[in-house]
Amino acid sequence: MIGTASAMAAAGSALTLGNDLMRYLSWWRKRGAPAPAPTPDEIRTAKDILAGLVAQQWRDETVLCGLGDPAPMPLAWRSTERRELADHPEINAKGAVAFPGLDVHMAGIARNFRALRRRRLIILGGPGTGKTTLAVQLVLELLRTRQRKEPVPVLLSAARWDDRVHPRLQDWLAASLATDYPALRAERLGPDIPETLVARGEVLPVIDGLDELPEAARAAMLTALNRGMFETDQLILTCRTTQFAEAVEEIGDVITATAVIEPQPISPVAATDYLRACLPPVPHPVWPKVLEALGTGAAPALSKVASTSLGLWLVRATYIAPRVNPTPLLELGRGSAAELHDHLCDQLIPALVSARPPVRGRAGVFRPQYAWTSDQVSRWLTYLSRQLTLRGEDSLDMAWWHLARHTPSRLVRVWAGVVIGVVVGLAFTLLARPDASAGIGLLSALAVMIMTGSWFTESPGHADFQLRGRLSEVLRVLGQGLLVGALGALFGALGALVAWLRSNRMGGPEVIWEGAIEIGLLSGVGFLVVLGLIRWVERPATTATGRSPRSTWQADRKLTVVRIIGGLVLGLMVAGAISLKVHLPMAIVGGLSLGLLVGLMLGSHHAWLAYNLTVPRLATKGMLPLRAMNFLDDAHRLGLLRAEGPYYQFRHIELQQHLARGQHVRPEEEPRQPSPLL
Secondary structure, three states: OOOHHHHHHHHHHHHHHHHHHHHHHHHHOOOOOOOOOOOHHHHHHHHHHHHHHHHHHHHHHHHHHOOOOOOOOOOEEEEOOOHHHOOOHHHHOOOOOOOOOOOOOHHHHHHHHHHOOOOEEEEEEOOOOOHHHHHHHHHHHHHHOOOOOOOEEEEEEHHHOOOOOOOOHHHHHHHHHHHHOHHHHOHHHOOOHHHHHHHOOOEEEEEEOHHHOOHHHHHHHHHHHHHHOOOOOOEEEEEEHHHHHHHHHHHOOOOOOOEEEEEEOOOHHHHHHHHHHHOOOOOOOOHHHHHHHHHHOOOHHHHHHOOOHHHHHHHHHHHHOOOOOOHHHHHHHOOOHHHHHHHHHHHHHHHHHHHOOOOOOHHHOOOOOOOOOHHHHHHHHHHHHHHHHHHOOOOOOEOHHHHOOOOOOHHHHHHHHHHHHHHHHHHHHHHOOHHHHHHHHHHHHHHHHHHHHHHHHOOOEEEOOOOOOOHHHHHHHHHHHHHHHHHHHHHHHHHHHHHHHHOOOOOOOHHHHHHHHHHHHHHHHHHHHHHHHHHHHEEEHHHOOOOOHHHHHHHHHHHHHHHHHHHHHHHHHHHHHHOOOOOHHHHHHHHHHHHHHHHHHOOOOOHHHHHHHHHHHHHHOOOOOOOHHHHHHHHHHOOOEEEEOOEEEEOOHHHHHHHHHOOOOOHHHOOOOOOOOO
């Protein structure tokens, strides 16, 4: 029989060669008959499912913000008077003005939108004027009154559109549907449902926050919209007025056949009535004075802040919800509006933390599940907001796997290499000659240091074990396993032949057959268990399971466990193959150690591992808690963050900017300025 080291080397060579060969064959055979088109019933069912998911998603967000309790905010909108920002009025509607009223109810806005000839609407306004609020409310109203033939409105953040990856709006929409609503990928709905819905105009894109893109990207998006929309395609877009005007001027054109509306300030009387309706039946005795000063204009700063939806929400969240003394509203309300706004932002996090104590289980859907102090929440969100600002190219999306992307990883990779090198060296000491263990351990350490470098930039993945519709893939993996086994048998036979010739032909020709069978089985079955399994089940999470940040985190963790189990199974196989050559306990320990290493290193999605190597270092510096995902989830439940598919974003860009300035942080609490993380 050939030696242990020779057997493992031959099996490893066969696995490597077989894996490369399978990649080439996969590329060569990547052709097939086109999938059948979805039936009309499947499309109708998919639209109903999508409508239900979108409605549930934004009803939850509305509850978090309190937008509908006791009634929607009294936002007033009308068609813009800036002629350079809108297309010819006669193209949009029969009348000269599509949205003439100042106090249009949400049902009226939805009705006016449906009356547009091409149903394209742009919502403009300054910071905190309620553009996103209107978009959310309009989505819910369109869903509530939707006819089955109408498209399904889907709200998406403009910051997620990379025109370099998806030059066409339709391609980005299809990818976003597949990411945010994986239920559309259910087999019973037929193939390529997201792509079909978009291609047939069954989706109404509601794109929020064009102003949150860089200047060049804003102009590129407007150009792509004009070039990519068909005559019957519908659209709703929100943007700050100044940034939209700059983009229009840069491209020299408006978006074709769109109506453009702008907000009107919330009147002091309307703001007073809204706040009065939000108060309990017996409010704090100072509230009547506050409402009187707001309604009569005696508190001009308060009137100015409450004239926007953000300011009105801040007043409600910081003073009505926690039921605290509103006297500062009177005092600061007679001064500067900027000082009052900063004061409300400073009070927001303590108010939300105190008003929403932690609750475990389903009862805490809109309340945190863990106890955090307001100082902790402020400090950690301040750190995250500063990292988003430092990152520059995209200051909105927070992804848990980005925590490791820009964090220095050299030291942790060195330590990981040292640990793995020691483990591999000990394993080879148990399995083969001790004199070779040091060199093999050193090579393993260097390989780990190099190979783990990509972990910190990889996106999350998930394990897909679905068998239906994938029989051809299973058969292909089995065929590849047989081919790799044959290659392993050839390597084993050659190795045994060389060993036989060097031993002056001792043992007879049966040694060659024994070596061929041993290495062939080890390499062939090893390929099926580890390489074949991982290649078959591993899928990018961003194309199937990216419904939420937590789901992508859990999916990548599950994929890591699957890889580890596959590696351990391979390790047991190695231990069984060499158990006749070395002591059984040594074979098991050595085989499992090498199998664990193989399971960890294989694959192209290690985001969960990189996250767990990064967060403890951040926690020791006070930048984030050790339970960072739990904190981000609770910040969402508190209403400070919002979820956009697999990403988190600050619910209000003004709060993010306020925290990034750090005006509320005391000097002794000032966090250090590290390199960008997110």
